[in-house]
Amino acid sequence: MMERAYDGLIRGLAGLAGALIGALCLLVAWDVVARNLGLQPPASTVALTEYALLYFTMAAAPYLVRQRGHIVVEVLYQRVHGAARRRLDRLVLSLCIVVCVMVAGLAAMLAAEAWTRGEIDVRSLDTPRWLLFLPLAIGFSLMATEFLRLLWRGESVAGGQQADTF
Numbered sequence: 001m002m003e004r005a006y007d008g009l010i011r012g013l014a015g016l017a018g019a020l021i022g023a024l025c026l027l028v029a030w031d032v033v034a035r036n037l038g039l040q041p042p043a044s045t046v047a048l049t050e051y052a053l054l055y056f057t058m059a060a061a062p063y064l065v066r067q068r069g070h071i072v073v074e075v076l077y078q079r080v081h082g083a084a085r086r087r088l089d090r091l092v093l094s095l096c097i098v099v100c101v102m103v104a105g106l107a108a109m110l111a112a113e114a115w116t117r118g119e120i121d122v123r124s125l126d127t128p129r130w131l132l133f134l135p136l137a138i139g140f141s142l143m144a145t146e147f148l149r150l151l152w153r154g155e156s157v158a159g160g161q162q163a164d165t166f
Contacts, residue, residue: 010062010142017060024052044125051125054132058139065146072158085156093151100144107136 027045034041042048064070080088111133113119119129150157 006145010066010146013059013142014063017056017063020052020056020059024049024056044123047123047125047127051127051132055135058135061139062142062146065143065150068158074158077156077158086154089156090151092157093147096147096157097144097151100140100147104137104140104144107133107140111137 027042027048031041031045077085077088111130114129114133121127121129121132
């Protein structure tokens, strides 16, 4: 039950990332059309685009880890075989987990600090600053979980793609 809910979360976030990309394309297209027609385009297109880039990247990242869509130096993995490759996999996955947990922890601390101070990101669209750190905390936490799953299952960092689709 818990695993099914978690898988749904990962797929749902990937779907959300796709929807954000589509909405962003429509927003930019409307901005261009409005300018060319002499209409007033939305003032917040640039700010919304910047926020959307952060959100859809962090929403899609755990799914990409699951699908092995992350970057792996294949040249190294092609030259290492057997037990040495399994050790290298464990080392790389462990390092990925540590880095993701550190970034997630830092982002969570920065989000909490911005929340308690009531900080606002002032642009054409005023936004609570903690909303900039929240997707980082969630995205890197979920990536750490995905890397942990790979480590727990003994799967390779560069191993074959899983056939999971959303």
